[in-house]
Amino acid sequence: MVQSLDRSQGRAGGVAASAASNHGTFTGNRALQIEEPLIFEMGQPGRCGVDLPEPPKVKDRLNGLRRAGTIGLPGLSEPQVVQHYTRLSQKNYAIDMGVYPLGSCTMKHNPRINEKVARLAGIGDLHPLQPVSTVQGALELIDRLAHWLKTLTGMPAVAMSPAAGAHGEMCGMMAIAAALEAKGERAKRKVVLAPESAHGTNPATAAALGFTVKPIPANDRGRVDLAALKAALGPDVAAIMLTNPNTCGLFESEIVEISKAVHDAGAYFYCDGANFNAIVGRVRPGDLGIDCMHINLHKTFSTPHGGGGPGAGPVVLSAALAPYAPYPWIVKDGDKWRVAEDGAKVDGTPLGRLKAFHGQMGMFTRALAYIMSHGADGLKQVAEDAVLSANYVMAALKDVMSPAFEGPCMHEALFDDSFLKDTGVSTLDFAKAMIDEGYHPMTMYFPLVVHGAMLIEPTESQAKEDLDQFIGALRSLTERAKTGTAAEEFKAAPRFSPRRRLDETLAARKPILRWRPSNHPPGSDPMKQAAE
């Protein structure tokens, strides 16, 4: 007992402080919420969570470069490690727990069969550089997924290796640069057009490749202003980068005119496929005239987000860009698969290589399992249910919140903060109050073009009764905010989460990015240290 009190003192500032600030518990714990130190504060020399055999004695061949000191890793037993990370896991919100309406992120159900098949020894335990004769099934699996992606998008080719959406953007924009170079136009076409509502990755990608990013305005319907676009197009424009459905949750209704105008001007159309979930199985982007589009397998095709990755971002390419796809290419010769790696002859002039090995195989496996589970019929239903759910949320909230644009929307419902005018409650406060009600907040302050934006993406994975409860919670919160006397209450939210609002200014002003004995001396109070 004494020892457990000491442990909490080291973390929570002593019995008195923790009893005062933790609703009166001596330990600082609150039932299922257990306060948890860093591993570096809990190890003991002599403990180890693995049993390894004694190494055979051999002559040292390390060129005299043995590590002189210790590494500094703490010693813990296996049960301690299990408890530590289990306790940490309980401080996270997750799709497995409920509605996760994070717009632009497509937080849909992550099926467990995907995890199971990715762990089959004949799939998960393969070396990327085994002789190709021993990995024929793996290459066939990648090609099968490629076939689905091409067919679902109506595009002739796909580059599978990009590791995530932003990496896919890099791949697609490099392919555009390569196509321009082949035409001798790379030096004169230096401008990339992107709406102000674009994901930050779009301008970041274009700028990295030496393009100047020029914003194109939106019209009052939340779509690209076609006249302004046409005026911006000229012989200096390399490409347009456009998300469709766009980040306001709307379909670009003039997209065919947009792609025609872009192509007439000699430029290419990069489509950001982050919102493909709204149209998968129902609309083929290839029919809209795009030249390339990345597909976030961790959004539309359910591979888990994993707290920020890993993802996968295959890029579908038009006939004009297909020859420039990066290595590796998976090729079928007769009934045998092979991998065309750097320097190998292929039907094109690859732009180079973007990633070691063959791409995010573990994500390919999960995505293909998801796709095969749904089939062509189920995927169409996915898009329809995702769009239906978002429109339902929009319809059920439009009298109390303020939709940014007139509907119908696609798979996301976008609101601005005008319904909070004069309440003293901000978008941030409103979002934090949702945490206390048991929900992950929606995406806030994005897209940038809408004031105090709140972007709600329910996905197809929620039952109607769960949507109704979510809608009910938001309606209650708006009602409370509109009393005009609840600002303090909102600003104090969240109150019931493992931590309350965190001081982000302090974190940035005096960055502590690792545990160090000097920052965290034994017996000191880490909280006070950080606050100083």
Place this chain on the structure above:
Amino acid sequence: MRYLPLTDADRREMLSVIGAKSVDDLFKDVPASARLGAKIGGLPDHQGELEVERAFQAFAAKNVSPGTAPFFIGAGAYRHHVPSTVDYMIQRGEFLTSYTPYQPEITQGTLQYLFEFQTQVTLLTGMEVANASMYDGSTGTTEAVLMANRITRRHKALISGGLHPQYRSIIETTAKWEGFKAVLSKADAEGLEDLIASVDKDTSCVVVQNPSFFGHVRDFTKLAEACHAAGALLIVVVTEVVSLGLLMPPGEMGADIVVCEGQSIGNGLGFGGPYVGLFATRDKYMRQMPGRLVGETVDADGKRGFVLTLSTREQHIRREKATSNICTNAGLCALAFTVHPTLLGEAGFTRLAELNHAKASQLADKVSAISGVKLLNDSFFNEFTVKLPKPAAPVVEALAAKGILGGLPVSRLIPNDPSVENLLLLAATETATDMGMDPLVAALKEVL
């Protein structure tokens, strides 16, 4: 369909609340020419879990898994034993199905393990600060070159011939399209390369690998000094991170940026991905780093907590002026990486490294005793290069035909270079046994 909760009755009711006649009304903004009435043709319909699992078993049956054959391939991806606890932890739904921790109040689990991860990376590499992961070692290496170019405002990177050929290829690709100069030294199979004389006032960075692609263990202290004297940065790449349990860390040699492929710790082979990139540097370069960073702070009650920080470097804030376009990284693989060394601890990590070195030593002795086979390495950790009396690629095919995954012919990654045609790269980790090594040696004797 088992993943879709809405019933037809739900859908009708929802449509009536919306005021739409059918779901088609909701797609009215899609141009008529692109509206598909029916499902997309030529693709199969939905299937049950049993059928899906069978399909994947069929894919798996067409592959030879290293667990079922003598196996000695490394070259940037290493087969280690991953404790069961690691895979259990990453399958907890609270970790697996959570998003990037943008709402810190309800993602302290992710944020705290990333803080632990960042600390582990600094300890292993001997550096001062590390980010919350990159996609993998290969892409991280290119990000390091871009960072060095930003810091030095120079645009010439010297790339060692001991760097993994695919990593070299990615740098070369990025150099071509992003506009800087990458000077690639020739393949350094003997481990004798000296780049000191090549460093000049235009050099932004030198990129080396330790142990090198060919397995040599090098001391880069003097190279670091030469870089710093010329105002350039030294980037040290480590593709076998277990080696850091035994070897002098790059930070002690004077490295300015260290990039590692973290797959070896906690993450399986997975046919090449997803893996996890470790990225570490000096405090003074913190604000030029790509990727996410987790920092310590306090909450409204004064309790310690963690947040994503210094995000003014990143694309979602800084847009075209960001240090990188990276957004999604390798969070869950970083968790696997974090749990494994936590289980190992100081004693376990060191012993794991000793075991790897010992197994590789045994293999080197056995293989180099074969007549006509020459070991090129005086030094190595768990991987080395041998020169065969004939081209290595057909030898490896012949070994595969005998059910042995016997190393990587260097020519696969460095094609059209006669100087590497006969070279075979062999790795042995703690998973290697005499029962695997002896058949390899016997088979090599037969096919040579």
